[in-house]
Amino acid sequence: MTVPEIPASDVPTDGYLLDVxxxxxxxxxxxPEAVHIPMTQIQGRVEEVPGDRTVYVVCRVGGRSLQVAAWLNQLGREAVNVDGGMQSWAGASRPMVSETGHPPFVA
Incomplete structure (x- = not known):
């Protein structure tokens, strides 16, 4: 199954962004608007992921998010991998926040 991919720069500002x-x-x-469900928890928390809209899945560089997007699509969800992950997100100057009080960065 081929997983649809989208550049970070093209993720809609009102899209459902799932950070894994x-x-x-x-x-x-x-x-700022991302929902955080780590890849290791997605199977147990899949009911938190909306089934009625496209889910844009992101990780650091795109590997984990590709796996999660493929799995969600197998479940009948509409999931799209964010190509290049948060590294591409930052490279495209998309907004970021941190939980540390320090400037955000891609860890």
Whole structure:
């Protein structure tokens, strides 16, 4: 199954962005409106992911998010991988925030 991909620069500002990175990566820097469910928790928390809209899945560089997007699509969800992950997100100057009080960065 081919997973649809989208450049970070093209993710809609009102899109549902699912960040599947680990907690320390999330704390260092993430998109302001993203929802955080680590890849290791997605199977147990899949009911939190909307089934009625496109889900844009992001990780650090695109590997974990590709796996999660493929899995969500197999479940009948509409999931799109964010190509290049948060590194591309930052490279495209998309907004980021941190949970540390320090400037956000991609960990």
């Amino acid at each position: 990175r680990e907690q320390d990566e999330w704390v260092a820097g993430h998109a």
